Amino acid sequence: MIRGVCGVLVALWAAPAAAQTAAASTSTTAAAQTAAAATAAAATGAAATPPTATVPDAPVFDAERRATELAILDALRSVVDPEIGMNVVELALIKQIILGPDTTEVKMILTTPFCPYAGSMIAQVKEQAESVVDHDVKVTLLAERWDPADAGLMW
Numbered sequence: 001m002i003r004g005v006c007g008v009l010v011a012l013w014a015a016p017a018a019a020q021t022a023a024a025s026t027s028t029t030a031a032a033q034t035a036a037a038a039t040a041a042a043a044t045g046a047a048a049t050p051p052t053a054t055v056p057d058a059p060v061f062d063a064e065r066r067a068t069e070l071a072i073l074d075a076l077r078s079v080v081d082p083e084i085g086m087n088v089v090e091l092a093l094i095k096q097i098i099l100g101p102d103t104t105e106v107k108m109i110l111t112t113p114f115c116p117y118a119g120s121m122i123a124q125v126k127e128q129a130e131s132v133v134d135h136d137v138k139v140t141l142l143a144e145r146w147d148p149a150d151a152g153l154m155w
Contacts, residue, residue, distance in 0.1 A: 068133065069097050072106070075128040082117055088125065092150035095142060097129075104129060105138045111146045 076094060077087045088094055088108065096107040106129050110118055122139050129137040 065099055068099055071132045072097055072104070072129050075132050076106075076125060079121060079124040079128055081111060081121065083115075084111065086151065088121065090152060091146070092152075093146065094125075095144065099133070101135075103136050103138055104133050105140055107140045107142055109142050109144045109146050 073089050073094065077089050079088045080086065081088065081091060081093070084091065091111065093108050093110065094106065095109060096105075098105040098107070106125055108122075108125060110121070115121070118141075122141070126137050126139050129139075
């Protein structure tokens with residue numbers, strides 16, 4: 001048994017070989033099952049049908065939902081940070097918009113932890129988002145720090 005760094009290297013080297021062996025045995029098993037099904041179908045006179053693979057449902061793009069998100073972002077462009085003079089979308093302060101049937105949540109950050117205009121900006125974000133959707137909007141402040149390098153990037 002090799003110990004220390006070499007042991008780790010040997011374990012890492014051996015893991016892909018074990019994975020390949022497992023994959024080979026799985027494909028061999030699947031091929032054997034297909035052959036067995038074909039043999040059974042031939043014995044009964046039925047047509048051989050290949051096994052059907054179930055594909056997991058891929059997330060579906062919802063154009064109406066995305067249009068609502070973009071409409072909210074467009075409305076939020078009117079909310080300007082008075083210290084910097086740029087809107088909250090351009091400053092990348094809006095991190096996520098979660099649309100629900102009864103409520104919408106806008107997750108955002110501030111440029112500084114103790115922003116003196118935080119209350120005003122949160123109220124404006126809520127008001128502008130509610131002008132787009134027909135239900136209540138919850139604004140959540142995240143503890144994430146703002147990075148000026150993100151400013152100017154668009155959704």
